[in-house]
Amino acid sequence: MNGHGGFALPNWEELVFAADARDTERLASAIRTIYPVRYVLVHPNLGLGRTWEPIWELMHAGLVPTLALAHTFGPDELYRVTPTPETGVLIRRHFSSDFVRRHPQATYTVRLAGEDPDVPRRVEVRFNGRLLETLGESTRTQVVLPPPFPVADRNELTFQRVYTVPAALARTAPYRIGRTGHYSPVDLVVASSGHNAGGAVSVRVNGLELAGPRERGYFVAALDPSDGRVLDTWGFDDPGTGAESERLAAFVEAWPVGTIVVAAATDVPASQRTDRVVRALRSIGGLADVRGTPGWSHVLIGVRGARPGEAVEDRDPVATRLLIGKDRPLGVTLEGFDLL
Numbered sequence: 001m002n003g004h005g006g007f008a009l010p011n012w013e014e015l016v017f018a019a020d021a022r023d024t025e026r027l028a029s030a031i032r033t034i035y036p037v038r039y040v041l042v043h044p045n046l047g048l049g050r051t052w053e054p055i056w057e058l059m060h061a062g063l064v065p066t067l068a069l070a071h072t073f074g075p076d077e078l079y080r081v082t083p084t085p086e087t088g089v090l091i092r093r094h095f096s097s098d099f100v101r102r103h104p105q106a107t108y109t110v111r112l113a114g115e116d117p118d119v120p121r122r123v124e125v126r127f128n129g130r131l132l133e134t135l136g137e138s139t140r141t142q143v144v145l146p147p148p149f150p151v152a153d154r155n156e157l158t159f160q161r162v163y164t165v166p167a168a169l170a171r172t173a174p175y176r177i178g179r180t181g182h183y184s185p186v187d188l189v190v191a192s193s194g195h196n197a198g199g200a201v202s203v204r205v206n207g208l209e210l211a212g213p214r215e216r217g218y219f220v221a222a223l224d225p226s227d228g229r230v231l232d233t234w235g236f237d238d239p240g241t242g243a244e245s246e247r248l249a250a251f252v253e254a255w256p257v258g259t260i261v262v263a264a265a266t267d268v269p270a271s272q273r274t275d276r277v278v279r280a281l282r283s284i285g286g287l288a289d290v291r292g293t294p295g296w297s298h299v300l301i302g303v304r305g306a307r308p309g310e311a312v313e314d315r316d317p318v319a320t321r322l323l324i325g326k327d328r329p330l331g332v333t334l335e336g337f338d339l340l
Contacts, residue, residue, distance in 0.1 A: 019055040027055060028065040032083050035095045040067060045075040087113050087333040089207045091159045097149035103339035104145050110159055111138035114330040119163040123332050126158045161332040163206055175325050180285055180306040186228030187325035192297040195267030203262055205230060207328060216267040218248055223260040249280040257305035265298040285311025
């Protein structure tokens, strides 16, 4: 558990990000994801530091879901992990290749969470990116997890809630993208908190979060205008060389006319507030000039080839959010999970 290598493991990065953000729900999800972790052991007397001290205080107060204080050993505290039920848009379970070779059969119970008669829903179960099965209603099932297994990475079993916006619904006013003349085939919720407002971004497509932890710069996503499929995403964080501003502009400029492009910023470094970046964002319908607003929030939903000012855009010193379509509180609940 405590080994160290030349790079941080993804599970560790997810735990640290959740702790840094004081996000108890995200921390609980990150702990549950690691299978089969049953306990968390905390050593408060070792000096937890600014990242872990506040989150330990929340654990100690019983405010972190799934964690319950089971025992103390002097100053040390042992917390029991309750892995299920867990509800979300995308639920993950990670485990090693050695473990899955010995326990190749996954058994799980899932059900759709939330109600919305406007959109047909399903649950897609994937193993290391490969589709295993598609489920419609509450189901308990068993599947054999097939090789190949990664040699130097974790295995990942995912349960994702997926829905489709009917074509007739996607041609109504809530799905219109500003004055571009285009409509979005998917629900889009895009949020930005600039450095002055906390420094975070969120880009959700039909409820699925695309953006990961970011400290500064732009996160950009390109979507297929016919079905909303995510074509590519990229996070641009420039240490000051200016190279990322060129990559950011090139990423936006590379897509054909009609492609839906979404951009959200945290603290945009001066090296990304360039003439070429401004022109690139205006090529998808943006109008704001970000060169004079360091630390501001900036969100943009546009279409490649649109004229400046035709996209949906907001720039503000406080946190801001854009919505195209509808924000639907729909998910999947994992009620039980084991490898046998």
